[in-house]
Amino acid sequence: MVRRRIQDPTLRPSTTADPATVRVAFEYLACATFWLLVGTAAGLLDALKLNWPDVLAVPWLSFGRVRPIHTNTLFWGWSSMALVGLALYVVARTSRVPLWSPTLSRISLALWNAAAAAGLVTLSVGVTRGPQEYREWVWPVAVIFAAGLVLNGVNAYMTVATRNIPEFYISNWYILGAFCFLTILFTTAYVPLYQHGLGNVVIQGYYMHTAVGMWFTMLSLGIAYYAIPRILGRPIYSYALGVLGFWTNIVFYTLIGAHHFIFSPVPWWLQTTAILFSVGMMVPVWAGGCNLLLTFRGTSGVLQRSYAAPFLLAGIVAYILVSTQGTLEAFRTANIYWHFTNFTVGHSHLAMYGFVAFVIWGAAYGLVPRLTGSEPNPILVGIHFWLALVGYVIYVVSISIAGILQGFAWVAGEAFIRSVEAAEPMWLWRTAGGVLMVASHLAFAVNVWAMRPGRALAATPAAPPVEASA
Amino acid sequence: MNFNFHSSHRAVVGFAFFSYLALTVLIAIIPAASVQDTPGIPGVAARGALAEQGRVVYLREGCGFCHTQFVRDLPLDRPYGRATVAGDYANEDPPLPGTERTGPDLSNVAARQPSDTWHLLHLYNPRAVVPQSVMPGFPWYFEEKAAAGPEDVVVPVPPRFVSAAGHVLVARQEARALVAYLLSLRQPELPR
Numbered sequence: 179m180v181r182r183r184i185q186d187p188t189l190r191p192s193t194t195a196d197p198a199t200v201r202v203a204f205e206y207l208a209c210a211t212f213w214l215l216v217g218t219a220a221g222l223l224d225a226l227k228l229n230w231p232d233v234l235a236v237p238w239l240s241f242g243r244v245r246p247i248h249t250n251t252l253f254w255g256w257s258s259m260a261l262v263g264l265a266l267y268v269v270a271r272t273s274r275v276p277l278w279s280p281t282l283s284r285i286s287l288a289l290w291n292a293a294a295a296a297g298l299v300t301l302s303v304g305v306t307r308g309p310q311e312y313r314e315w316v317w318p319v320a321v322i323f324a325a326g327l328v329l330n331g332v333n334a335y336m337t338v339a340t341r342n343i344p345e346f347y348i349s350n351w352y353i354l355g356a357f358c359f360l361t362i363l364f365t366t367a368y369v370p371l372y373q374h375g376l377g378n379v380v381i382q383g384y385y386m387h388t389a390v391g392m393w394f395t396m397l398s399l400g401i402a403y404y405a406i407p408r409i410l411g412r413p414i415y416s417y418a419l420g421v422l423g424f425w426t427n428i429v430f431y432t433l434i435g436a437h438h439f440i441f442s443p444v445p446w447w448l449q450t451t452a453i454l455f456s457v458g459m460m461v462p463v464w465a466g467g468c469n470l471l472l473t474f475r476g477t478s479g480v481l482q483r484s485y486a487a488p489f490l491l492a493g494i495v496a497y498i499l500v501s502t503q504g505t506l507e508a509f510r511t512a513n514i515y516w517h518f519t520n521f522t523v524g525h526s527h528l529a530m531y532g533f534v535a536f537v538i539w540g541a542a543y544g545l546v547p548r549l550t551g552s553e554p555n556p557i558l559v560g561i562h563f564w565l566a567l568v569g570y571v572i573y574v575v576s577i578s579i580a581g582i583l584q585g586f587a588w589v590a591g592e593a594f595i596r597s598v599e600a601a602e603p604m605w606l607w608r609t610a611g612g613v614l615m616v617a618s619h620l621a622f623a624v625n626v627w628a629m630r631p632g633r634a635l636a637a638t639p640a641a642p643p644v645e646a647s648a
Numbered sequence: 649m650n651f652n653f654h655s656s657h658r659a660v661v662g663f664a665f666f667s668y669l670a671l672t673v674l675i676a677i678i679p680a681a682s683v684q685d686t687p688g689i690p691g692v693a694a695r696g697a698l699a700e701q702g703r704v705v706y707l708r709e710g711c712g713f714c715h716t717q718f719v720r721d722l723p724l725d726r727p728y729g730r731a732t733v734a735g736d737y738a739n740e741d742p743p744l745p746g747t748e749r750t751g752p753d754l755s756n757v758a759a760r761q762p763s764d765t766w767h768l769l770h771l772y773n774p775r776a777v778v779p780q781s782v783m784p785g786f787p788w789y790f791e792e793k794a795a796a797g798p799e800d801v802v803v804p805v806p807p808r809f810v811s812a813a814g815h816v817l818v819a820r821q822e823a824r825a826l827v828a829y830l831l832s833l834r835q836p837e838l839p840r
Contacts, residue, residue: 228782231774231775241784242711243709246710304709308712309712311747339658344655345654351664354661355661362665363672374684374741375685376743378680381677385676424664439745441721441731443736594752
């Protein structure tokens with residue numbers, strides 16, 4: 179039970195934060211929240227369609243069109259915008275300067291919103307590159323997104339380059355790295371020169387894996403390395419482990435994409451390399467994860483008082499769990515039972531929701547009120563936390579059981595339809611979990627609105643205390 | 649040039665950028681380039697125009713999110729045909745190996761289910777032929793008519809699927825194309 183934190187009537191905007199930077203970061207968070215609601219509505223609709231396949235049988239709401247809308251909206255709309263909004267604040271704050279150019283990031287935000295909207299429309303009318311996961315957007319949409327990415331990367335880099343202190347904090351390694359990596363991997367995914375026939379499959383494995391590992395994971399860790407010490411009020415357990423995690427993540431994560439195509443015609447040495455380095459992933463994951471967990475050691479007081487810290491703790495625990503699970507899934511024997519099943523769906527939700535979304539929420543609740551001077555209602559934050567946590571645990575457990583039942587039915591040589599029947603009750607549980615998750619996002623949206631920058635932000639430090647918002 | 653990673657952002661960003669780029673070239677671009685020209689299986693005719701249209705419908709409707717075209721050399725994949733080889737993907741752009749089997753693999757579906765009538769019924773409403781199916785139907789690729797024209801392909805649905813007695817259900821161009829595509833999914837024999 180998280181004890182209720184008493185709202186702080188004397189809360190006022192940080193005097194050291196630059197108001198323009200705070201406003202841009204908040205705009206990213208607000209737009210991201212909009213895409214969160216859109217993307218999870220799409221996800222819930224698809225979950226319902228596996229329970230009742232004839233519901234809303236119209237072309238633009240059919241399962242196969244909604245599924246890429248769900249994934250792409252939540253990847254590029256929600257997760258990317260929210261992470262980058264927080265990251266822009268972190269690079270500016272840890273460099274002791276305002277953001278290099280708030281205008282540049284506003285242009286990027288407009289481009290990203292345009293890309294997310296265009297992606298949504300094109301996919302729903304059936305304009306798509308086909309089921310190539312997370313690169314279903316046709317190239318003009320991808321180019322709009324990439325333009326925003328590069329502009330933001332330049333902005334983050336220039337902010338760090340003009341910093342006011344000699345050191346260069348570890349969060350910035352991860353954040354600036356992420357911008358480099360996504361630029362490279364996005365370009366690699368869309369350039370067609372080496373993607374004929376089986377070449378496409380090699381790139382698909384590399385792309386879908388490193389998009390998660392080199393963009394979302396890197397940004398989430400970069401933000402966690404700032405937010406967790408900040409909220410707990412103590413330094414990170416080990417700076418050196420953070421550095422180790424950074425370099426090993428680059429080497430190991432990049433090499434393991436082919437484990438999505440085990441037993442395929444993709445060259446055997448590539449598959450074996452992928453499995454080998456999937457085991458190697460234990461190094462960055464346990465180095466980074468335990469480093470952040472050990473930072474929590476002996477801070478149960480903060481955990482009870484702060485409504486942000488439980489999100490971050492849950493996020494880091496999920497990071498360790500999901501990455502360890504990923505290593506196990508890569509083994510050839512496990513792959514026989516788990517590959518092609520719903521187990522993979524559970525795995526990806528544990529990553530993008532249990533880890534990434536929870537880190538975003540923890541950092542947002544932990545940092546934004548200090549910057550804008552406006553607090554959300556702590557009870558509504560608690561409702562968000564428990565609905566999201568219970569919802570996604572139900573989701574991941576039920577869909578993983580569905581996957582195991584499917585795998586066992588196939589290995590037993592039963593008729594295919596038996597695997598559908600076996601999974602059906604679990605799909606109902608998955609929908610129930612999904613309803614709780616969506617409900618928690620509505621609470622989050624209300625909380626984001628409550629945290630919006632008010633008049634107090636523009637005022638001088640001598641401004642009167644802001645009212646506690648409802 | 650300052651090579652101290654703790655004080656030089658240039659060193660960290662430059663080193664991270666180029667190591668990732670180098671790894672990308674080694675693990676993705678070179679392997680992809682080296683396998684992309686694997687020749688197709690000899691003696692396989694190109695897909696017809698109608699089937700090619702059907703492939704576009706297949707992509708548009710996201711069929712590949714639930715149906716793989718990737719048979720592994722494993723006992724549990726035997727029902728779907730022989731193991732997929734690189735040549736099977738040679739003329740596919742993009743190839744559709746897939747990552748999930750909410751529905752069965754379709755690499756060799758034409759051999760398992762050669763009836764166009766079955767496929768039309770199944771696409772109109774999967775539960776008309778497989779009651780437990782959770783596949784979406786694609787009724788927008790069919791239309792109900794008072795009487796069939798000379799060119800029409802009539803789908804023999806049970807009477808409860810049409811609004812008035814005597815009406816018939818006919819397949820639109822897209823449904824016929826999709827069926828032509830599905831019936832083109834037949835694994836060619838490998839040369840010995």
